[in-house]
Amino acid sequence: MKKKKKGSEVVMIPKQLAEEPLMEDSLPAANEQGSWPEAAEQSLRLMMARVNSVFLGKSEVVSGAFTALLAGGHVLLEDVPGVGKTLLVRAIARVMGGEFRRIQFTSDMLPADVVGGLIWDGKRGELVFRQGPLMANVVLADEINRTPPRTQSALLEAMEERSVTADGQTMRLPQPFMLLATQNPLRDDGTYPLPEAQLDRFMMRLSIGYPSPEDEVHMLEAAPQRLNPELLKPVIIPEEWLRMQRDAQSVHVHSALLAYAVQVVGxxxxxxxxxxxxxxxxTRDWIRAAQAAAYVAGRRYVVPDDLKSTAEPVLAHRLVVSDMAAVNGMRAADILNRLIASVPVPAPAGEGGRRR
Structure with missing residues (x-):
């Protein structure tokens, strides 16, 4: 076991693993090396590789999206038009298999256009329920802030409870259910701010950003069909994805890291x-995202870096800056990073990074 200083922290470098687990209690079953079954890991790597083949130069965004979805959460992609938000979602939906539907939000949409409702069937002479586009495994809510809050609120039950209620009847959504929404900055004309209750239901908010000059040249050189997500082949079926989600949620989290997360959120x-x-x-979403980040990294235990890397995409969009702080130019992400820096990170206890 070696110790390597990194800033003010001491990072434990084991002989066989990249990092030492901060615990001694029992771990979920995987294999003796502390990683997940090879088939699941290969499937995950293949899925991300196929998405990266059409969504060029943004592997960190792709990894973040898969992390949130593995944790059972929903993703909000917020950025300027034309950077590939919709393309990314279409590519993810293709490699996952299952049913995919897209909702193009507009200012005249009604809640029934999202959830579904009763329509008159002339042949049968009666009212029948028509399912809305939410009845799918992967749903793209494109430009979600183009529709008024009344219609946006139709997603609240679906996002948290995985069900929809229409005309007094509650129906379960297909499993797995994943909502990936895109939105343009609020300064754009014809947009509405998302309600705080809905922002809180998105596990992560990710920003794509502009590509590097090299990636943009590569994109221009590539044949159009190479960047078409519809040509991607599914890697898994929905049942396999559900199993991978259960595996990710079984990743071990030490009680000291739970206390650390609660202290930061407090x-x-x-x-x-x-x-x-x-x-x-x-707090719950942050822990689940850290577990999924460890799963993506091939580990079956959470380390402090998993919490640090997921803190901003999970927490920042849920915070509301006070008027005085906003006038002084403070951003939620900056305030969050300062608070995280002020909370001591749990250190491995005892020899070899394990408690005694």
């Missing part, structure tokens, strides 16, 4: 620069 609730801190749902 700091957002008492910070003077924030008028709204993170909710208990945010």
């Amino acid at each position: 700091a957002t609730r008492s910070a003077a620069e924030l008028s709204l801190g993170a909710s208990p749902r945010a």
Whole structure:
């Protein structure tokens, strides 16, 4: 076992693993090396590789999206038009298999256009229920902030409870159910801010950004069909994805890391620069995202870096900056990073990174 200093922290470097698990209690069954079954890991790598083959130069965004979906969450892609938000979602839907539907949100949409409702069947002479586009495994809510809050709120039940209620009847959504939404910045004309209750139901908010000059040249050189997500072949079926989600949720989290996450979230609730801190749902989502990040990395235990890497995409969009802080140019992400830096990170206890 070697110790390597990184800033003010001491990082444990084991002989066979990249990092030492911060625990001694029992671990979920995987294999003796502490990684997941080879077939599941290969499937995950293949899925991300196929998405990266059409969504060029943004492997970190692709990894973040898969992390959120493995954790059972939903993803909000917020960025300027034309950077590939819709293309990314279409590519993810193709490699996952299952049923995919797209909702193009507009200012005149009604909740029934999303959830479904009763329509008159002339042949049968009666009202019949027509399912809405939410009845699918992967749903793309394209430009979600183009529709008024009344229609946006139709997604609240589906996102949290995986069910929809129409005309007094509650129906379960297909499993797995994943909602990936895109939105343009609020300064664009004809957009509506998402309600706080809905933002809190998105596990992650990701920003794509512009491609590097090299990737943009590569994109221009590539034949059009090479960048067509519809040509991607599915890698798994929905049942396999459900199993991978269960595996990700079984990743071990040490109690010290749970306490660390609660302390950071508690700091957002008492910070003077924030008028709204993170909710208990945010804490739960943060832990699940860290578990999924460890799963993507091939580990069956969470380390502090898993929490740090997922903190901003999971927590920042749920925070509301106070008026005074906003006037001073403070952003939620900056305040969050300062709070995280002020909370001590749990260190391995005892020799070899294990408690005694």
